Amino acid sequence: QAEIENALRRGSNVEGSKLRIWKIYQLQPDRKLRAKALAKEYAPYGPGGSSHTYLDGSSGWLDHDSKGLTFEHYPDHQKVLLRWDRVEKYIDLMIQSDRYLSDKERRAIDFPLELNAASAAEYTALKAQHPDTLVGFEAGGNFMFYGEDAAKVAKVLNSALFTRETALGEVQVTGFPPILWARKSKELWSAGNDVYLAGLNKDGTHHQTKHLHKEDYLPIGSIINMDGRKFRIDGVDFDKGKVSLQDMALADLRMPIFREEPLSVVRELYEQQDEALDAAPEKAVD
Structure with missing residues (x-):
């Protein structure tokens, strides 16, 4: 397993592949489609390969084709095939346990916050109205969660958690794209949370997209x-x-x-x- 994870942490041979792979897991819930996307990411122009150094310092070759990744060890030329569905599961486990991205790569992930003073004031007022609710505030193309909300959301959704300087000060942040709001909010709701999503209006103000109460998930007395x-x-x-x-x-x-x-x-x-x-x-x- 350590050898496989060591190879997967390199990403493909295409520049920027690891962050693209990470985004696949944030946007695509279907495991079969993830596996297909990984095959395309690793072999965009067909079969290929590159030299590979194993953890013990020995050398080999790493092939990638429509079937998966093939590890070849020198000098005995022993080969092991890891099919794309297995690759998908390995990377999923690595992301969930925070072993896929390095600290430097995590810092490179760009969450466009776009939280100006007016938006920060609106968010603060909304959070004051719903202090015990996970408040997702649409900003910069994502529903963003801040502070303690961000930590709770990241734990439930296995999403990346960052510390960023915002109009709210230096706070923890996480989020998800608006196209995923229905699925992600239901995941948070099913974990026993009140959830409020504030969507962005054209004039920069916000409206209620969804408000879920945990007591409605399974009403007592039903x-x-x-x-x-x-x-x-x-x-x-x-x-x-x-x-x-x-x-x-x-x-x-x-x-x-x-x-x-x-x-x-x-x-x-x-x-x-x-x-x-x-x-x-x-x-x-x-």
């Missing part, structure tokens, strides 16, 4: 169907990823029986019931 029985949502523990459910049939018999189920499972059932209700035809009123 009834879901599971295993042919009805259950009432009694409590939600986002930290543990668990939901406490009360069996309604036994509750009617005054037997308060509870069970715990994974949060993701209960949320999926809740969404399915909502979709079924939306799809149900309305009854005609006589």
Whole structure:
């Protein structure tokens, strides 16, 4: 694994490849499409290769073609193929554990902040209205999060966290492109956060794009169907990823029986019931 990570940290032979690869992971959630993008990044003009130095100082060759990366070791010419889907998984793990970009490369990532004094005042007022909410503020082509919000968002989304000098002072920042707002805000919401996204107007002011309340993710008291029985949502523990459910049939018999189920499972059932209700035809009123 160490040898593979050592090779992947070099990026491809094309200038600026590592930052482009990093951006692929920020913008593309589909793993198969990521793998295809990596193949194109490493071999934009077809098969190729370059000399490679292993961690023990020995030499070899690194080939890249439509199949993946092939490691060849000298002098025995032993070859190992790492297919693009495996390359994608390795880089994903490296990015999530902060082992892909160097400190210098992280500093080179440009988040265009464009937060002037007026925008900073608007953001500060908005944050004061929603002190316990993750506030994403559109600036410079991204929904930006600042300070403690940025640290929380980066942890949930596995996004890069930077320290930048802004009109708010020197603060931690992270963010994501507006085209990803629906998916990213739902990820933050599903982790038990209130989320407020403020989109940019043409005149430079901001409007509410989305406001999500964590209590709406799985409302207490809602009834879901599971295993042919009805259950009432009694409590939600986002930290543990668990939901406490009360069996309604036994509750009617005054037997308060509870069970715990994974949060993701209960949320999926809740969404399915909502979709079924939306799809149900309305009854005609006589």
